Amino acid sequence: xxxxxxxxxxxxxxxxxxxxxxxxxxxxxxxxxxxxxxxxxxxxxxxxxxxxxxxxxxxxxxxxxxxxxxxxxxxxxxxxxxxxxxxxxxxxxxxxxxxxxxxxxxxxxxxxxxxxxxxxxxxxxxxxxxxxxxxxxxxxxxxxxxxxxxxxxxxxxxxxxxxxxxxxxxxxxxxxxxxxxxxxxxxxxxxxxxxxxxxxxxxxxxxxxxxxxxxxxxxxxxxxxxxxxxxxxxxxxxxxxxxxxxxxxxxxxxxxxxxxxxxxxxxxxxxxxxxxxxxxxxxxxxxxxxxxxxxxxxxxxxxxxxxxxxxxxxxxxxxxxxxxxxxxxxxxxxxxxxxxxxxxxxxxxxxxxxxxxxxxxxxxxxx
Amino acid sequence: xxxxxxxxxxxxxxxxxxxxxxxxxxxxxxxxxxxxxxxxxxxxxxxxxxxxxxxxxxxxxxxxxxxxxxxxxxxxxxxxxxxxxxxxxxxxxxxxxxxxxxxxxxxxxxxxxxxxxxxxxxxxxxxxxxxxxxxxxxxxxxxxxxxxxxxxxxxxxxxxxxxxxxxxxxxxxxxxxxxxxxxxxxxxxxxxxxxxxxxxxxxxxxxxxxxxxxxxxxxxxxxxxxxxxxxxxxxxxxxxxxxxxxxxxxxxxxxxxxxxxxxxxxxxxxxxxxxxxxxxxxxxxxxxxxxxxxxxxxxxxxxxxxxxxxxxxxxxxxxxxxxxxxxxxx
Numbered sequence: 001x002x003x004x005x006x007x008x009x010x011x012x013x014x015x016x017x018x019x020x021x022x023x024x025x026x027x028x029x030x031x032x033x034x035x036x037x038x039x040x041x042x043x044x045x046x047x048x049x050x051x052x053x054x055x056x057x058x059x060x061x062x063x064x065x066x067x068x069x070x071x072x073x074x075x076x077x078x079x080x081x082x083x084x085x086x087x088x089x090x091x092x093x094x095x096x097x098x099x100x101x102x103x104x105x106x107x108x109x110x111x112x113x114x115x116x117x118x119x120x121x122x123x124x125x126x127x128x129x130x131x132x133x134x135x136x137x138x139x140x141x142x143x144x145x146x147x148x149x150x151x152x153x154x155x156x157x158x159x160x161x162x163x164x165x166x167x168x169x170x171x172x173x174x175x176x177x178x179x180x181x182x183x184x185x186x187x188x189x190x191x192x193x194x195x196x197x198x199x200x201x202x203x204x205x206x207x208x209x210x211x212x213x214x215x216x217x218x219x220x221x222x223x224x225x226x227x228x229x230x231x232x233x234x235x236x237x238x239x240x241x242x243x244x245x246x247x248x249x250x251x252x253x254x255x256x257x258x259x260x261x262x263x264x265x266x267x268x269x270x271x272x273x274x275x276x277x278x279x280x281x282x283x284x285x286x287x288x289x290x291x292x293x294x295x296x297x298x299x300x301x302x303x304x305x306x307x308x309x310x311x312x313x314x315x316x317x318x319x320x321x322x323x324x325x326x327x328x329x330x331x332x333x334x335x336x337x338x339x340x341x342x343x344x345x346x347x348x349x350x351x352x353x354x355x356x357x358x359x360x361x362x363x364x365x366x367x
Numbered sequence: 368x369x370x371x372x373x374x375x376x377x378x379x380x381x382x383x384x385x386x387x388x389x390x391x392x393x394x395x396x397x398x399x400x401x402x403x404x405x406x407x408x409x410x411x412x413x414x415x416x417x418x419x420x421x422x423x424x425x426x427x428x429x430x431x432x433x434x435x436x437x438x439x440x441x442x443x444x445x446x447x448x449x450x451x452x453x454x455x456x457x458x459x460x461x462x463x464x465x466x467x468x469x470x471x472x473x474x475x476x477x478x479x480x481x482x483x484x485x486x487x488x489x490x491x492x493x494x495x496x497x498x499x500x501x502x503x504x505x506x507x508x509x510x511x512x513x514x515x516x517x518x519x520x521x522x523x524x525x526x527x528x529x530x531x532x533x534x535x536x537x538x539x540x541x542x543x544x545x546x547x548x549x550x551x552x553x554x555x556x557x558x559x560x561x562x563x564x565x566x567x568x569x570x571x572x573x574x575x576x577x578x579x580x581x582x583x584x585x586x587x588x589x590x591x592x593x594x595x596x597x598x599x600x601x602x603x604x605x606x607x608x609x610x611x612x613x614x615x616x617x618x619x620x621x622x623x624x625x626x627x628x629x630x631x632x633x634x635x636x637x638x639x640x641x642x643x644x645x646x647x648x649x650x651x652x653x654x655x656x657x658x659x660x661x662x663x664x665x666x667x668x669x670x671x672x673x674x675x676x677x678x679x680x681x682x683x684x685x686x687x688x689x690x691x692x693x694x695x696x697x
Contacts, residue, residue, distance in 0.1 A: 208590070209590045209593055209594060210589060210590060210593045211593060212592075212593045212594070212595065212596040212597055213596055213632070213636070277580055280580070282578050282579075282580035282581075283580070283590075283594065284594060284597035284598050284601060285597060286597060287596055287597050287600050287636045288636075289632070289635065289636050290635050290636075292635060293631070293632045293635035293636055296628045296629075296631050296632045296635075297596075297632055299414075299628065300415065300626060300628050300629060300632075303411055303414035303415050304407070304411060304415070304549050305407075305408075305411055306549075306589075306592075308589050309589070309592070309593075312593075
């Protein structure tokens with residue numbers, strides 16, 4: 001069957017490598033990417049071929065649209081003539097700090113608009129919704145690959161909006177998959193990432209000796225995954241036989257998540273190779289701090305109103321407090337998808353490559 | 368707990384007396400703001416735990432602080448002036464080491480005046496005629512810790528030395544801003560007699576780390592602020608390890624006058640118990656070198672420290688130098 005995929009989130013961190021992978025699929029007939037600023041097409045095309053040299057750009061059709069607008073802002077011609085067999089919805093505001101209402105408009109209302117559009121135009125299409133492990137909010141313990149009960153709370157509005165978006169997908173009909181992603185921090189191959197997020201911001205503060213404390217303890221673990229984990233997994237979802245059902249998949253390291261203390265040690269060792277100050281022991285690695293101590297630190301930064309440390313806190317505060325709500329995500333469905341074995345080898349060599357890329361690109365500023 | 372609190376030759380060394388002095392004049396946050404002597408808003412400093420500071424005036428200048436502190440410490444130690452073998456003066460600011468001449472007869476006189484050391488002046492004032500005199504500088508708020516460490520080393524190295532008087536005095540220049548990196552700075556003086564007998568506290572362990580990487584304070588002030596917790600934790604852990612102690616062994620944490628919240632954080636990340644942070648004195652701001660000793664003097668005077676109680680004193684000084692000291696109550 002020839003695939004016609006409607007795709008949102010092309011300019012996001014996972015959007016480009018995923019689109020590049022799709023464009024290399026022999027089954028693909030057309031990838032229609034809804035993009036808010038089509039003027040970026042040249043840069044996007046260049047990025048796609050860098051990621052996947054055999055990506056067939058002739059199959060890529062970019063149409064202007066906006067998740068914040070009613071009916072996605074698609075022009076009528078585009079709306080009526082997209083022969084869609086599948087929808088991959090990866091567009092979202094993933095920032096942990098956003099303008100008032102932006103999460104709701106993009107992540108919730110945008111998902112609703114897309115589902116409405118699907119219902120009106122291609123109700124039989126497979127809908128793959130890229131969500132996040134963060135949708136589990138402040139829940140702790142073992143999280144099954146099932147609908148999430150509303151958690152006792154969320155660390156930030158982003159998490160809440162992704163949980164609400166999942167409810168909409170669950171309520172829709174037809175062939176649907178909800179994919180909850182761990183934090184994607186770089187390619188397994190070369191550590192690169194098209195668009196950096198909170199993880200790289202935190203790394204940058206650490207490298208420059210501006211982050212004294214990190215919330216967590218020796219038991220704290222991070223669920224970080226490579227880009228290819230996601231691109232391969234989504235392609236496998238597309239390859240499954242059609243089913244009028246909803247499935248859940250945790251793209252997670254499961255029990256093999258990364259110990260935070262060991263990650264900090266690895267970063268320190270790598271930074272010591274790059275920086276004389278680190279090598280000479282003049283800069284110390286950040287210290288793991290309890291929730292209470294980190295809260296004290298947060299309050300002192302807020303009290304100081306220091307602009308730089310407010311920025312540091314913004315990066316950390318929105319990302320790392322999640323670590324105080326430890327959970328393990330069940331990956332049974334994912335293991336089935338990958339035929340029994342998750343593509344998560346020893347994290348250290350991969351993380352070395354992520355750090356190499358980070359240092360080489362000034363933490364994503366000059367990719 | 369290992370109680371090997373003696374020196375290598377099994378002789379107890381330690382603190383025989385402590386005195387700390389604040390000038391009587393005070394100013395609160397509103398008064399300081401009105402006088403344009405703060406960098407941050409009063410609300411900011413209040414939220415960080417500061418209320419007021421002590422400031423020198425004409426009648427209570429740095430020399431008054433030095434004389435008061437040293438005289439009190441020597442008197443408490445029950446020493447005659449001639450029994451002091453070494454006098455160590457510690458100040459963070461280089462100007463405080465010099466007794467500026469009130470006469471400027473000529474160019475040569477001005478130059479000579481730069482050698483009018485306050486340590487020597489103090490020796491003369493107190494008639495410490497048997498003392499050798501020296502100064503400790505370039506240590507920021509850690510100067511008094513370095514003076515104590517130096518004095519302790521003298522006692523350990525030379526059996527003929529009986530008593531060392533360490534005097535720390537810091538006063539910001541008149542009319543200068545009273546806030547440094549979100550800390551309200553008080554003027555103060557302090558003095559300690561280190562000795563071999565009649566001790567109030569045994570010297571258990573000392574650890575100090577200096578990082579020249581942070582010498583340029585204006586350029587690296589953010590990195591300095593951020594380095595405080597990780598390096599402080601490393602220094603305290605090393606200090607306790609050298610002493611054969613665990614965080615639980617520390618009965619009293621004698622803090623500096625920086626933001627109280629930061630001491631709770633430091634206690635938490637080092638495994639120390641925050642309820643053991645000594646809070647028995649009214650807030651006096653941050654006095655550069657005398658904070659821990661103001662608390663120690665209060666603690667000893669109240670009789671709250673029992674024999675065997677372990678006390679942790681810790682500070683950070685521009686330069687940058689992190690210093691930690693463990694004492695044991697006698």
